Amino acid sequence: MSFSIGASGTGIGPRRVMEGFGERVDGKAFDWRVVTRLLAYLRPHWQRMAAAFLLMLIASALTLVAPYLIKVAIDQSIAEGDTAGLARIALGLAAVFIGAYLTTAGQQYLLSWVGQRVLATLRTRLFRHLQALPLGYHDTHIVGVTISRVINDVAVINELLSEGLITLVGDVLVLAGVISVMLSMSLRLALLTFCVFPVVLLATYLFARRAQVAFRHTRARIAAVVGDLAEDISGMRVIQAFAQEDVTHERFDEVNQANRDAYIKAMSLSFVFLPSIEFLGMLATGIVLWFGGLAVARGELTLGVMVAFLAYVSRFFQPIQELSQLYTTMQAAMAGGERVLDLLDTRPEIADRPAAVEMPTIAGLVELRHVSFSYRGDTRVLHDVNLVIEPGQTVALVGPTGAGKTSIANLVARFYDVTEGAVLIDGLDVRQVTQHSLRRQMGLVPQEPFLFSGAIADNIRFGRPRAAARAMEEAARLANAHAFITALPDGYATEILEGGVNLSVGQRQLICIARAVLADPRILILDEATSSVDTVTEVLIQDALQRLLAGRTAMVIAHRLSTVRHADLICVVDGGRIVERGRHEELLARGGLYHALYERQFVDLVTT
Numbered sequence: 223m224s225f226s227i228g229a230s231g232t233g234i235g236p237r238r239v240m241e242g243f244g245e246r247v248d249g250k251a252f253d254w255r256v257v258t259r260l261l262a263y264l265r266p267h268w269q270r271m272a273a274a275f276l277l278m279l280i281a282s283a284l285t286l287v288a289p290y291l292i293k294v295a296i297d298q299s300i301a302e303g304d305t306a307g308l309a310r311i312a313l314g315l316a317a318v319f320i321g322a323y324l325t326t327a328g329q330q331y332l333l334s335w336v337g338q339r340v341l342a343t344l345r346t347r348l349f350r351h352l353q354a355l356p357l358g359y360h361d362t363h364i365v366g367v368t369i370s371r372v373i374n375d376v377a378v379i380n381e382l383l384s385e386g387l388i389t390l391v392g393d394v395l396v397l398a399g400v401i402s403v404m405l406s407m408s409l410r411l412a413l414l415t416f417c418v419f420p421v422v423l424l425a426t427y428l429f430a431r432r433a434q435v436a437f438r439h440t441r442a443r444i445a446a447v448v449g450d451l452a453e454d455i456s457g458m459r460v461i462q463a464f465a466q467e468d469v470t471h472e473r474f475d476e477v478n479q480a481n482r483d484a485y486i487k488a489m490s491l492s493f494v495f496l497p498s499i500e501f502l503g504m505l506a507t508g509i510v511l512w513f514g515g516l517a518v519a520r521g522e523l524t525l526g527v528m529v530a531f532l533a534y535v536s537r538f539f540q541p542i543q544e545l546s547q548l549y550t551t552m553q554a555a556m557a558g559g560e561r562v563l564d565l566l567d568t569r570p571e572i573a574d575r576p577a578a579v580e581m582p583t584i585a586g587l588v589e590l591r592h593v594s595f596s597y598r599g600d601t602r603v604l605h606d607v608n609l610v611i612e613p614g615q616t617v618a619l620v621g622p623t624g625a626g627k628t629s630i631a632n633l634v635a636r637f638y639d640v641t642e643g644a645v646l647i648d649g650l651d652v653r654q655v656t657q658h659s660l661r662r663q664m665g666l667v668p669q670e671p672f673l674f675s676g677a678i679a680d681n682i683r684f685g686r687p688r689a690a691a692r693a694m695e696e697a698a699r700l701a702n703a704h705a706f707i708t709a710l711p712d713g714y715a716t717e718i719l720e721g722g723v724n725l726s727v728g729q730r731q732l733i734c735i736a737r738a739v740l741a742d743p744r745i746l747i748l749d750e751a752t753s754s755v756d757t758v759t760e761v762l763i764q765d766a767l768q769r770l771l772a773g774r775t776a777m778v779i780a781h782r783l784s785t786v787r788h789a790d791l792i793c794v795v796d797g798g799r800i801v802e803r804g805r806h807e808e809l810l811a812r813g814g815l816y817h818a819l820y821e822r823q824f825v826d827l828v829t830t
């Protein structure tokens with residue numbers, strides 16, 4: 223069964239994509255494979271788990287002892303007027319209660335100690351794994367849903383692993399203990415009490431079956447809520463600009479209400495089930511009172527046994543309630559566990575080969591050989607691209623939007639692997655070397671400048687965290703960012719807000735260039751790195767870049783003439799192919815696409 227997450231009125235939003243990627247709500251209630259793999263996370267903490275287990279055993283035993291002491295008190299001490307004995311038993315009972323209190327508290331402390339560690343470990347592991355997954359994975363997965371995995375799913379797994387398993391064993395033990403003590407105290411009365419058993423079993427079965435589906439729905443829907451929320455918050459500027467608050471509000475309302483309804487549905491099952499168990503408990507109490515009372519009256523049963531029975535009956539239904547609740551926890555944990563393990567099992571399509579070598583110091587020869595590429599499916603975005611960039615050369619890629627320029631850059635940095643052909647650096651196929659050793663020697667200024675929250679200085683230092691302040695400033699100077707940074711009240715210490723919203727896009731680009739400069743890469747890729755700075759600044763940067771690019775291999779994607787003019791080679795990309803190549807003057811003279819682009823796009827700069 224596949225379940226669609228909310229009907230979407232607008233045709234926009236994470237739910238649509240989630241449907242496409244088959245967020246499922248079916249699955250097993252208990253899956254050994256999932257459990258055993260998750261249990262591995264408890265292994266490092268086995269001593270504490272063992273201690274918690276021991277405490278649980280003691281607590282369970284004490285639970286069983288208390289009613290027995292009451293029986294002894296009634297039948298012996300009270301019946302025989304033995305006040306000293308009564309005092310001893312009262313003290314004994316007090317000791318039992320204090321013991322139960324201490325052991326339960328200790329057990330809960332240990333379990334949350336372990337649980338929180340397992341939680342943190344799992345989250346760290348997931349995070350590291352997400353970092354290892356290539357951009358191709360992140361392209362197709364909704365941020366909010368991934369967040370929901372790492373936060374919500376991991377939390378329910380933890381509930382099961384820590385508290386759940388021990389409670390499970392404890393409850394089963396208490397149940398078994400209560401049953402056998404009752405049977406040994408009075409076989410007849412015990413059997414009579416157990417008459418409610420089949421009804422309890424039936425109710426539990428019916429509840430469990432429905433709860434399984436209901437709780438899985440709640441989990442899928444909470445992921446949809448987080449997904450929608452994350453997207454809407456990051457798109458808030460667009461939402462407000464287009465005054466679509468009402469529409470997105472409605473959309474959020476829809477997922478939010480779907481989540482609410484799913485939860486209420488799941489909970490109302492519990493609300494019907496738990497009181498019905500309570501009711502059956504009272505019925506059992508009534509049975510004990512009636513038949514036990516008659517037996518006491520006839521002298522076949524002592525009063526103490528009957529009172530103890532009443533106490534045992536209440537202890538009997540508590541674990542049943544707990545177990546049924548545990549069942550829903552288990553459901554959630556199985557579904558969550560499956561998803562978390564799925565994520566951990568996602569093998570990065572781009573992984574270092576076992577025989578991958580360290581990329582030696584790069585001289586800078588970049589070669590694309592018959593490269594064809596599609597992001598996914600068989601929609602080719604690059605067709606048989608051939609390109610050689612000699613060490614130290616600057617090659618410019620120009621061409622219309624969507625031509626495939628960024629895609630070429632993506633392949634050189636090995637964010638994706640080619641579909642056909644090969645990308646070679648210094649004659650080595652990029653798939654033969656470790657990604658780390660390759661990217662360490664490569665600098666990238668992406669088309670969308672990204673800054674982390676934190677100080678400007680730290681953002682520039684991102685690629686070389688230990689760079690000295692002087693080197694950092696020098697890089698900023700080269701990128702022509704120094705002037706505007708020092709004009710800020712806090713200079714290099716200026717805190718950047720999330721996404722860099724307190725800076726202009728142009729300023730963000732300058733910081734990204736400074737970051738790449740400081741990293742001192744052998745190969746530098748600038749993807750429309752100066753598209754959002756004014757023309758005067760760009761000319762200044764050009765100047766700096768000239769110095770920066772000297773001695774490095776550079777791939778410069780640009781839509782302005784100034785960057786391109788001095789390039790050793792200009793490639794015009796169109797429709798995923800390199801359609802023209804040559805130097806500026808040659809291409810202009812040829813009167814082809816470059817000439818046309820020049821006429822249309824570059825002319826503005828020439829006239830300023």
Ligand SMILES: Nc1ncnc2c1ncn2[C@@H]1O[C@H](COP(=O)(O)OP(=O)(O)O)[C@@H](O)[C@H]1O
Nearest residue numbers: 361597598603622623624625626627628629630
């Ligand atoms: N992450 C992606 N997943 C799928 N298709 C993509 C992705 N990025 C770009 N494309 C597609 O590849 C083509 C080339 O895009 P791109 O290389 O970004 O163009 P350019 O940088 O020249 O503007 C476009 O048709 C675009 O739709």
Ligand SMILES: [Mg+2]
Nearest residue numbers: 627628629669
């Ligand atoms: Mg691009």
